[in-house]
Amino acid sequence: MRPRIGYKKLAAVGVAAVVGVASTIALTSGSASAAPVFGYSGYAFGTDVQAGVVGHGPQVVAQFSCTTDSNRSDQNDLATANVNNQAIARTVTTDTHSFNNQHGNGVTSNATAVDIRIGSLLTLTGAKTTTTAVYKNGNLSYTGSTTFASVKIGGVSVPSLVKPGPNTKVAVPGLGYIVLNRVGGVKTSAGIYSYAQAVVLHATTKNRYIPKGVDVAVLKTRAEITKPATAMVIGDAYGTKAYVDKLVKSGPTSYQATCQGTEGKTIRNAVAEVVIPKVAYVGAIYTTKNGYMGAEKSAVNFTSHVAGVKVGNLSIGAIESSASAWKTKDGKVGLNSSSNVVSIKVGNKSYNVPTEPNSTLDIPGVAKLTFNQVVRQSRYISVNALVIDVYSLNTKVIVGHSAAGVIG
Template sequence: MGPRINKKLAAVGVAAVVGVASTIALTSGSASASPVFGYSGYGIGVEAKGGIVNGGAQTVSTISCTTDSSAKMSNDVAAANVNNQAIARTVRTDTHAFNNKSGNGVTSNASAVDVKVGSLLHLTGVKTTTTAVYKNGKLSYTGNTTYAGVKIGNISVPSLLHPEPNTKVAVPGLGYIVLNRVGGVKSANGIYSYAQGVVLFANVKNKYIPEGIEVAVLKTRAEISKPATAVVFGDAYVTKANVDKLVVSGPTSYQATCKGTEGKTVRQAVGEVVIPKVAYVGAAYTTKNGYQNENKAAVTFTSHVAGVKVGNLSIGAINSEAYASKTKDGKYAVAFKSNIASITVNGKTYPVKTGVNSTLDIPGIAKLTFNQVKKQQRYISVNALVIDVYSLNTKVVVGHAAAGVIG
């Protein structure tokens, strides 16, 4: 049996988050020389864009980075809110992988008894679904949304119960909506499809949704990768800081993958990072490069930092790299690299240690941990440097890279 995605992990949401890679590796199944498929997908009740408070994804069901064709998750909620308004009621989402006579694929669904924006818009019995499939060497997708009732203002519009894909409709007092938004993208690695029940665009002032906000209601995505010797995954970021369990600065220049980049190097750069009252980080960037096919799967993540200053502590350029691969004959490889140019405090130079998980204590300033590594047969991660700032009870991770393969 292939690896199972832990439900607590899946509940995190759509986007990969820091720590996901290592959790996946810990829950992955036994090695297999046979080609595997990569399954990913999600269903979301409501998601708002445009800076609205508490506008993140709600009622999320997701599977990600798994080769398990029985992976599934579901979620439901009485009401999904935007701007303290119950936009969608009795919301249910689910996503599941499959391997049957239809092929290998993923189906994601989302439904709501009704979607309502005051007296401006009322949709009932909304059901949206999308599927991505690989069968007999071919990739395909389907997506669609149906409605039991559509009312714009006080006027019922029966012609919109089964709308054409991406139907745009003006809604007086709100702006406009797009019904049955669907699409798909095919690549050398596989295909993903998406479907959204209704997207609300508030471009006039109203009392329900702040002007300038875009709200996707019943949002789904399904993705299947072509058969490969393994599925690649990993992540990288420049810095992250926290006090105990409280994150005071999230991962910067963050990148992740669940299927590679088709062998292309993707770079994410930042001019500088300022962690208020803690640290200043110079120009930095991360890269990712991965591929997966029936002969080999491999992925590399890197992190590069020009320099870091924490109070009187100055650290020169920091670089890290993580690599993982699997060949069709079942051979795995993992490796890491990291280096730090220099460490000084008030002009005094301290040695840069090269051992794994080695430490340096600078009295009254900080404890430094070098090459913080987690290694398994199919996964490796490295934090080039971890700075424990004594005076602030703050931990700063610099130069994180992780890479792994599933299958």
């Protein structure tokens, strides 16, 4: 069982997959081989707040991102997943895995719960959701489904909803409405991703369980596969991530990643202010990604933007980073990164901000700051604009992360 990941005052926009720092992105060797590669990515969450303000982010997380390993897998479990300090889903398990077998190349993600309850308003037992994205014989396809052992609304059994059709909307008196078996898939020029969610709770009525205006996905899965390509673009970006020792205290905020690029479109993901409990207050955050895979050139760019961070008496101004990578058909590879931190203050005292890669500033009794932390490989680069090691809390906070690379 893993520690729960908590965000406070989080307004999520779009889909965020929680993954680790740059080292979790799996690369092949730096060989100039043009052998085709596939990109695999997937996740499964127990619960995830999709809109509104509530005190946590994704829970019971199983995930991997942008790997070429067809045997990658992850799994997780938790006795109870909570929303707004209410037990929403019990005995939750999640898993995701890639494969290359007679069914093709693909990813499958699953999530189950013994029951999902909103007091006496809604009871879903034996819940299971799954989605698969596959490439086989030149074709892209996906499947997704959700089933329940039983469904009760307001204490009344509704057998017709045990195997709901896709995106079935049902009113729940005292809560608002729910969408059962929310499924879909999106094809791009580079691949396909699919999603499936057992139930999305929409609290449109004041109630004691979920704040009005909040949407929560319970048992949320995603699977992604790329077409074979001579160069796959990869990368990720997030605003903040916090650790205590090696344990995640707060997962990536405003997270974005890719295994397919974006067909040349800039995609933005934003969150409102974030409170990392007992550690830091973080201002508004947004990240961007833009990438494409083509016959002449493949390229990708990620950026991260944070309005500011406060850790005790330590006040940090706006923070930004970017990372980009490209490869041309003749094998040439380019990598670039940049970062910027506007200001550092402790109380009324200001400090100069170093600009050289991996520069440090030790503020006795407060924190050690590392600026422009860069990791560079032959086809991959990552940058953390700022890393804060908080002495009194034995906590590390990464701020302004961007990474980009090419495989193939």
